[in-house]
Amino acid sequence: MKDPASPARGRPDRVGASGLILNEPLIFERSSPGRQAYSLSSSPDGLAELSEVLPPTLCREEIPGFPEVSEVDLVRHYTRLAGWNYSVDHGFYPLGSCTMKYNPKVNEDVAAMAGFARLHPYQEEEACQGALALLWELDLALREITGMDRMVLQPTAGAQGELTGMMLIRAHLTDQGNPRRKVLLPDSAHGTNPASSTLCGYEVVEIKSDERGLMNLRALETTMDDETAALMLTNPNTLGLFEEDIKAICQIVHDRGGFVYCDGANMNALMGIARMGDMGMDVVQLNLHKTFSTPHGGGGPGAGPVGVKKILEPYLPVPVIEKRGERYHFNYDIPHSIGKVRSFYGNFGILVRAYSYICSMGRDGLKRASQMAVLNANYLCARLKGRYYLTYDRTCMHECVLSDKHQQAHGVRTSDIAKRLMDYGFHPPTIYFPLIVKGAMMIEPTETESRETLDEFIEAMLAIADEAERAPGLIQSAPHFPKTSRLDEVKAAREPVLRWQEDSPP
Amino acid sequence: MKDPASPARGRPDRVGASGLILNEPLIFERSSPGRQAYSLSSSPDGLAELSEVLPPTLCREEIPGFPEVSEVDLVRHYTRLAGWNYSVDHGFYPLGSCTMKYNPKVNEDVAAMAGFARLHPYQEEEACQGALALLWELDLALREITGMDRMVLQPTAGAQGELTGMMLIRAHLTDQGNPRRKVLLPDSAHGTNPASSTLCGYEVVEIKSDERGLMNLRALETTMDDETAALMLTNPNTLGLFEEDIKAICQIVHDRGGFVYCDGANMNALMGIARMGDMGMDVVQLNLHKTFSTPHGGGGPGAGPVGVKKILEPYLPVPVIEKRGERYHFNYDIPHSIGKVRSFYGNFGILVRAYSYICSMGRDGLKRASQMAVLNANYLCARLKGRYYLTYDRTCMHECVLSDKHQQAHGVRTSDIAKRLMDYGFHPPTIYFPLIVKGAMMIEPTETESRETLDEFIEAMLAIADEAERAPGLIQSAPHFPKTSRLDEVKAAREPVLRWQEDSPP
Amino acid sequence: MRFIPHTEADVAAMLAVIGAPDVESLFASIPASVRLGRELNLPQGFSEAETLSHLGALAKNNAHSASHSFFLGAGVYSHYIPSVVNHLASKPEFSTSYTPYQAEISQGTLQAIYEYQTLLCQLTGMDVANASLYEGASATAEACLMAMRLTGRHRVVMAKGLHPEYRQVVDTYLRHTGGETMEVGWDEDGRVEDLSGALNEETAALLVQSPNFFGVVEDLAPLVQAAHDKGALFVHVVTEGISLGLLKASGDLGADIVAGEGQSFGIPMSFGGPFLGLFATREAYVRQMPGRLVGQTVDTEGRRGYVLTAATREQHIRRAKATSNICTNEGLCALRAAVYLSALGRQGLRELAVQNALGAERAKKLIQELPGFEIPFSAPTFNEFVVKVPFPAAEVTARLRQAGILGGLDLGRWYPEFQKDPGTSHLLFCVTEENPPEAVDVLVGALRGLKSLREPAAEGSTR
Amino acid sequence: MRFIPHTEADVAAMLAVIGAPDVESLFASIPASVRLGRELNLPQGFSEAETLSHLGALAKNNAHSASHSFFLGAGVYSHYIPSVVNHLASKPEFSTSYTPYQAEISQGTLQAIYEYQTLLCQLTGMDVANASLYEGASATAEACLMAMRLTGRHRVVMAKGLHPEYRQVVDTYLRHTGGETMEVGWDEDGRVEDLSGALNEETAALLVQSPNFFGVVEDLAPLVQAAHDKGALFVHVVTEGISLGLLKASGDLGADIVAGEGQSFGIPMSFGGPFLGLFATREAYVRQMPGRLVGQTVDTEGRRGYVLTAATREQHIRRAKATSNICTNEGLCALRAAVYLSALGRQGLRELAVQNALGAERAKKLIQELPGFEIPFSAPTFNEFVVKVPFPAAEVTARLRQAGILGGLDLGRWYPEFQKDPGTSHLLFCVTEENPPEAVDVLVGALRGLKSLREPAAEGSTR
Ligand SMILES: Cc1ncc(COP(=O)(O)O)c(C=O)c1O
Numbered sequence A, B: 001m002k003d004p005a006s007p008a009r010g011r012p013d014r015v016g017a018s019g020l021i022l023n024e025p026l027i028f029e030r031s032s033p034g035r036q037a038y039s040l041s042s043s044p045d046g047l048a049e050l051s052e053v054l055p056p057t058l059c060r061e062e063i064p065g066f067p068e069v070s071e072v073d074l075v076r077h078y079t080r081l082a083g084w085n086y087s088v089d090h091g092f093y094p095l096g097s098c099t100m101k102y103n104p105k106v107n108e109d110v111a112a113m114a115g116f117a118r119l120h121p122y123q124e125e126e127a128c129q130g131a132l133a134l135l136w137e138l139d140l141a142l143r144e145i146t147g148m149d150r151m152v153l154q155p156t157a158g159a160q161g162e163l164t165g166m167m168l169i170r171a172h173l174t175d176q177g178n179p180r181r182k183v184l185l186p187d188s189a190h191g192t193n194p195a196s197s198t199l200c201g202y203e204v205v206e207i208k209s210d211e212r213g214l215m216n217l218r219a220l221e222t223t224m225d226d227e228t229a230a231l232m233l234t235n236p237n238t239l240g241l242f243e244e245d246i247k248a249i250c251q252i253v254h255d256r257g258g259f260v261y262c263d264g265a266n267m268n269a270l271m272g273i274a275r276m277g278d279m280g281m282d283v284v285q286l287n288l289h290k291t292f293s294t295p296h297g298g299g300g301p302g303a304g305p306v307g308v309k310k311i312l313e314p315y316l317p318v319p320v321i322e323k324r325g326e327r328y329h330f331n332y333d334i335p336h337s338i339g340k341v342r343s344f345y346g347n348f349g350i351l352v353r354a355y356s357y358i359c360s361m362g363r364d365g366l367k368r369a370s371q372m373a374v375l376n377a378n379y380l381c382a383r384l385k386g387r388y389y390l391t392y393d394r395t396c397m398h399e400c401v402l403s404d405k406h407q408q409a410h411g412v413r414t415s416d417i418a419k420r421l422m423d424y425g426f427h428p429p430t431i432y433f434p435l436i437v438k439g440a441m442m443i444e445p446t447e448t449e450s451r452e453t454l455d456e457f458i459e460a461m462l463a464i465a466d467e468a469e470r471a472p473g474l475i476q477s478a479p480h481f482p483k484t485s486r487l488d489e490v491k492a493a494r495e496p497v498l499r500w501q502e503d504s505p506p
Numbered sequence C, D: 001m002r003f004i005p006h007t008e009a010d011v012a013a014m015l016a017v018i019g020a021p022d023v024e025s026l027f028a029s030i031p032a033s034v035r036l037g038r039e040l041n042l043p044q045g046f047s048e049a050e051t052l053s054h055l056g057a058l059a060k061n062n063a064h065s066a067s068h069s070f071f072l073g074a075g076v077y078s079h080y081i082p083s084v085v086n087h088l089a090s091k092p093e094f095s096t097s098y099t100p101y102q103a104e105i106s107q108g109t110l111q112a113i114y115e116y117q118t119l120l121c122q123l124t125g126m127d128v129a130n131a132s133l134y135e136g137a138s139a140t141a142e143a144c145l146m147a148m149r150l151t152g153r154h155r156v157v158m159a160k161g162l163h164p165e166y167r168q169v170v171d172t173y174l175r176h177t178g179g180e181t182m183e184v185g186w187d188e189d190g191r192v193e194d195l196s197g198a199l200n201e202e203t204a205a206l207l208v209q210s211p212n213f214f215g216v217v218e219d220l221a222p223l224v225q226a227a228h229d230k231g232a233l234f235v236h237v238v239t240e241g242i243s244l245g246l247l248k249a250s251g252d253l254g255a256d257i258v259a260g261e262g263q264s265f266g267i268p269m270s271f272g273g274p275f276l277g278l279f280a281t282r283e284a285y286v287r288q289m290p291g292r293l294v295g296q297t298v299d300t301e302g303r304r305g306y307v308l309t310a311a312t313r314e315q316h317i318r319r320a321k322a323t324s325n326i327c328t329n330e331g332l333c334a335l336r337a338a339v340y341l342s343a344l345g346r347q348g349l350r351e352l353a354v355q356n357a358l359g360a361e362r363a364k365k366l367i368q369e370l371p372g373f374e375i376p377f378s379a380p381t382f383n384e385f386v387v388k389v390p391f392p393a394a395e396v397t398a399r400l401r402q403a404g405i406l407g408g409l410d411l412g413r414w415y416p417e418f419q420k421d422p423g424t425s426h427l428l429f430c431v432t433e434e435n436p437p438e439a440v441d442v443l444v445g446a447l448r449g450l451k452s453l454r455e456p457a458a459e460g461s462t463r
């Protein structure tokens, strides 16, 4: 394998290559007094003087440091910045737990329709029946997919969904006389699970996963008590494994008056195949920006609708969408409601995209998506596990977790492999998560990737495994192709520079 | 100056850098039988069998070689291809004679409005009054800008505008009894001028420019005769110089019964400053994709409206847009019309963008554009002429023409300099045109470029001039950063491979 | 299926590599007892054209700010979004990438967010801003939680001029971790009333929105002082970001935290989301800040670059002890805001803010002159104001809608204070640069025309 | 001015470098006598919002294919454009670049056009296709000029089933260089009539459109034979590109040139442009081909790449002797077509074509059954057909428009043959995948309802 850092800029036999990109300073460094990229319609005549409206003591003179650029400056600035990003539209983005599937373009068109994008949340119900209908239909579809009795679309993202779900549990338990103190989690849980539990006033108790990588039934039996409000479980879990004992798990928790919360971030494995509701779980949040293909936006926005069993319905945040005859309606009159977790009705623009996606996929398409997601993950796993260590060697669901155990002998670590993958033209997998696998590489291919793409990625991974043996330095010093070489995260943390200042060095 | 081919991938002090890009095969090489990126609404029931509609003898079985890809394949294909292009949105694009100014984004929004984009040319006039009004208003605005009596918006691009204009002249002369045989052109003329003349049935006579780089009045005097239909002149000419004797030139041609055709591709120098009509010229075409900021599309589409003096109005191609009271109307009843040069009414989508641009710029904006375009060109010229040879050292208009005369001593030619500019992050100027300047580099900065951008470009040009003296090999082997190194144009011409074949080597 | 590339040949070949007989067998770990023994009860997939026409029909069944003359505000504003904002923020390189954990191939997102953080600092006069929170209300709640951590106190005092939904969210968020809220009313002029009784040694934070829910610009300086006097933090809540272009910077007034909503910065109203939770604070408080932060650093060759930093505050590192549970935030909305603010720039944002203030003032004056109409609050307003209307709210808004006008907003929905007389109502009207004077004149005319309301609409008025 | 970055400080500094006292002085070479001594008589610039509302108002003053049920065709077709086509073709990297003369930084455009050339070859069965011409009519004229150059002959025979505007453009283009045109009519069944008299040793080319202007699919093989028998070239003109997905490939039928319109390939109707001139021919004729060509080559390291090639045919090299004067072509439309054709692909394009043919046939049958309506042509049609209607055209279309329907098209406008009886008219209707059966049924119902036309609309019918 030839060194990709060598001037073989565009070697056509591999995805990653080196080519022309353009540097660009910060927008503040592009600023020049008097430039403008805006235009305001001229003000009407006969207006008051500003000082008659707002006394000067309330007003500022200027916004120090704010940029002044022309429209072309601005366009080039962001065009160049865009050129430094890797995205799903560029290529394979196998971030485990993130479900970076293709985001259909048509959903963007739909969300941009004036009847959705220019809609104000306080329009009277008669003036937004279309939007209410959409919320209602999405609610129905998600109920059907999860097997829950009711959805609430308000939460902004997965973590807020978790918090909302935990609040519902707490509200019910409180109503019953004791909110309880603890929440149980497996040690493989995503960080938002403990954080959400804390925010909801619970103490977190971690349960060590068993040798299968699954919930340890025995440990659960001994830990679950009547001061425990809930068990939070991800299913399939963050190792990509289905919690086979889920019914027994729910039984144990329910027997002691607790609830089972499902982190549904991994729904992409199960659509049309199995449902949280049928498993006995009481609450689930869905990450629409994962399973339902809304673009992740470089960090958001997403949406984290929550599905609940009947018992928790009385506590739902307001408003609750309802259909009466042919009219749709927001019900704010929920006496036991937990209140609201955010303003208005949720990330409507994201809900629109997710609904559009469900319409496009339909019954068979959703199921096929889960099937092919699982097929892809197992294919990757089968072809890579000879060279990369697989701690839990079982049929996986939509993702698999490998590690750097074999490579460590050569001084090559997971983070090095991740950086090296960039040179090969791929986004790295999620690394160092879940915490229970040392040096984890969590690979989630999703169903939108073709066999050819997987093969290209596999070849890159195998080539890197070879390099680790033959030329580890190449990996340790990676990446070689991107705009910057490895960035110093320690320096960033130790000497925080969190904003540009007029006197910042360039 | 450090070698940009060295691994200084992202040196922040220069525009051009090396970074990660992605390879991508031909779409045919991505194809896999059965994949699809399309969806058709299901066919209605109760349809005829295809064979009842179209006999099998008329039909094909399949389209051999046609690709089959999924939507994500397609998106990535074009996303990666896009990453290999340099565009105005990326940076400075000083192609002389091409007026690569910034293309305002809002014009794209306007052209995409359903009332424009989904409009059929054969809708009855009552059903498209808005579009007709737009054509009429654009006609009026362009008349005012050029000083002509009437516009015809039909021609698809500059060259078709030239052809249309020449046909109008020919039609008039023919009406008068003799179409005449010849057309005169300066040797600095753009290639479309002679080609259009030929297509219109004229023999081309080239006039050598004088030592000023302008039309040689004496030569014109002696060449112009009563078998000469017209003089085609670009003003400012392709050296970026204003034809100072324009009135005398028109006089000479008119005196012998000829017409003066103005190639208006360089209108960007003159808006609000001087008008072809006032100079005595009889016909002019405008390149809306230049002066009026419609995006060039990697080769088109454009639009080449033609303005004429009254004398040529009877010959205009049909239909002619008219306003009667408050109603707009297409007049097809032009008895002496030359007919049509294309279907329908022209590149309407481009006309919409140009009209939108004129609305945004307004009276003062258009004039300011020309002023700043000329300022930019003179600034560039002033700063570069010490190191690059300037044949015609006069105040230029919107562009200036330098050459490689100084660099040739070091074995560095214009084409090398052009390629080397890529490494510095710039699109090269137009090269080897106009033909009368050996090794020409024709630089048109346009008004949308800031002083800072010009300075960056100037520094790159000066650095290259240094390199030519110190390290000519670096330039001769350029470019080093783009996806491919220098491509073999000779091989392409000698062994033409003009399409992919099933058995093409990858 | 156009989003799934697998042909049957692919599936067969892949199964062979895996060594599985069929796709079904890959799901063997799911016990039959929890399998869905049937197909999902959902329609079959639509073609793209069908999807567009179905969703298009739903969209058409909504009035909106382009179909109507539009005077609603109250935390969500109809501002003009420059075309470049849409074009640049919708670039798929930004929209289809994940959180920039892998910095070397995410420099575009990272630099944009770093610029956003800087812009927000400049705008608020604060030292440090995060990379976004969910939206204004939960950002305000996070500010309270942070103040509680910083002060070790548990009580939060909120002016009732704080958006009612924000107050509700603060309540919801605080309840479970021992937080308590208390509300203080407003004075005759529409500003927060005397606070002396409300603040004490248990107060973690005082929350004041300005311009407040009634559009009134608060006089923040003495309020900051009052909070600081009791050792409480002052949280300036902002729902109309454009006001920051004109009003004194919160940081200069001594605010400790600015929290609020950035929707006005080029983000479409979209029926309430996705929006942008603004959050900025003083340097000393960084370690207690919720949310992601981008910081500057260098690569191995010393070149400037950007990374996510100070992650030890966050859930993926600190887990149960994190400063917040937020993970996915509103990155693309922050990027939108960065484009918007850079487009408007130093001059433009101020000019825009002035235009809003003057346009709204003109409307307020004209309405004030209508017989029977009152402007109850005398304090200066920004681009919204309350009108006391001599008719029931539902009738007014229904009549206005008939005239092609959406708004004002019935404040009685949240404030019983405004519902005392069933024959009158308090409506909130918002006037931005999207409402040209002609449209305002039409509104005023329509309001004037309401005097005939009793007669033809007598029926409706009796319910 | 947001598109011009110069501040007054910039201007001053630049003038200083140039050594000019003021901007005015840079224009000294323009004699006063030709200077515009006043400002342009145009309005001042609009803000972006004003531009959008002005243009938006003009757009709203047009009916269109989304506001009406739509049955117009005749060379411009309302087809569904997949969302990806718009998203990908509008990428500024493609739209804001120039003709790819500098190959190394234009590989995106070049590879896309190379793919377009290949797709068009595959679709037409020809050897080589160019990178686009302006649109169908001038492409057809260029085909004639090329045939004249190749054969040394000067006469072109055109079937009258060739689009009337195309015939007019061919006339206009040929007239000045000694070309001559001659037209042949159609048979009862709607196909071109017997040609034996028309072709002779002076014939450079025979031009036949199929499907022709009446929607009728011609039987091309014998026509090709007839042309070749006289040593003439056969030019297959295509205005409805979708038909190529289903009908026999022109190359397989022996055509020498395929010219026509590619608008159907994902390009919006846009009131007639920008469109896409299709042009493909046999390998032997490449040197006489008009227009740009992209060819494959290698770089200095042997890697595959693409460049513009065979430029010696073109105006910028060959000048007066070029094969055409074309310079700017319709590159972005060609790229659009490449995206569209790749999206539809091998199966999709055929399925789409079949759906068009069957849908149109259904409509034709239903209309044929209406009393008083006739389908005059018996030959098979693709997605358009002529209807003989027992009413004057203007009345029919006005009534249909009232019913929310645009179309059909009055053929009497171009063909006096169809105008003989003032009480009847010949209308062309087009049915694509955008016309679901329900919409067709509404059309048929509306046509049926016309029998009441005489009475209420008696006035109109007398003019
Ligand atoms: C398993 C799991 N749970 C929860 C979350 C949190 O979801 P969000 O980022 O939408 O808040 C994530 C997201 O990364 C996740 O992977």
Ligand SMILES: Cc1ncc(COP(=O)(O)O)c(C=O)c1O
Binding pocket: B097, B098, B157, B158, B159, B160, B190, B192, B193, B234, B238, B263, B265, B266, B287, B302, B304, D326, D327, D328
């Ligand atoms: C001076 C000049 N004339 C004519 C043309 C031809 O215009 P178009 O490319 O629009 O056909 C050009 C375009 O490059 C030009 O620069």
